[in-house]
Amino acid sequence: MSAPIRVLLVDDHAVMRAGFRMILEAQDDIIVVGEAGDGEGAVAQASALSPDVICMDVQMPGMDGLDATARIVEESGPGGPAVVVVTTFDRDDYLFRALAAGASGFLLKNAGPEDLVAAVRVAAAGDALLAPEVTKRVIERFAAAPPSGPVATPREGSREPDRRDEPRIAVDLTERETEVLRLLADARSNAEIAAALYIGEATVKTHVSNVLQKLGARDRVAAVVFAHRHGLA
Template structure:
């Protein structure tokens, strides 16, 4: 008989003791999760993540000594030799802090007032290597920061050149991802199965050397694929 899969090892980083205790209680109660550590500030978060090597880091944005954005950049940014999977949990809705955290390498975010089942599902989603950014949130995020994401140069930008490896269909799927559509919504619009969409998304991420669809959205805007009239 095969052994059950290993539990998801979680590190909880939150400066408010009561909130941190609540997260720990909720996650520890799950049969497929194990809270391996806690941190009350950004520096402790980095130190604990490096020592414990958790599967998922639940990270608050505003913490003392070093904020969650800088801690995320250190643990999951491009210079990190072993990027961590980070779930941002914050009281702040789609704002600049969240945007910067996603750019820093976070795999997604969740609001602190989300019900426990959403937190549990979020940790499982990030642990699987998937991004967690609701389509509606993506649309709001993009709408607010589109100007910052648009390319500073025209069509010949390095970001746009990266997209030349995509097929026309993959380019089309990337455009729809960047508009905040879910896989199911993309499948409906293109009249294909959700499983086929999932395959396209996987190919896009592989070809562009991106970790998740959040990074794909940022790249698409910087390349000028969407925004300012949805250029193709």
């Protein structure tokens, strides 16, 4: 059996942390390794405990959850914990600050227990997750902006149809990687991409990793935004 997913809970309400702990520790593959009641505590606990996933509240005394997320992502670097922002407030400023800070997910507290569990597992797997209520807003905001930088198209010699209206690129994606990017932009999970392309999930993870590296994208959210901004969705 693989090691359980190590989770750090950050919320200034002890009752909320207790509820999250109860939900998560009912799962065989998840263990809560620590708690914090503010941003400073979150930064300290993240360094001391090396969790796989941090469930981070936003509004807390002292350093808020968004500043704490930025600190943790910056200090831990690649391979550090994935941060899922879990908040009561469905606000665009919180959403976009969270993504800019490097959060791997954004979930509202009115989500069901199964959504919290799914968010932790998705983040631990290296994927990104947005609450359905906010996904459309993310796409609309970034897709409306003019493209900047290179545009991803298949490498020369692939069988991808020539879309003459699309800008050409400097990003050397293979035909398969371009297919994976299009499916990512359609909000497909790794399992759904594997089924659509008749390949294994391990192969999908490799393709996703290659796509992120070639695009210079921090996570799947950034790749999806890239695809929508450049007409690949």
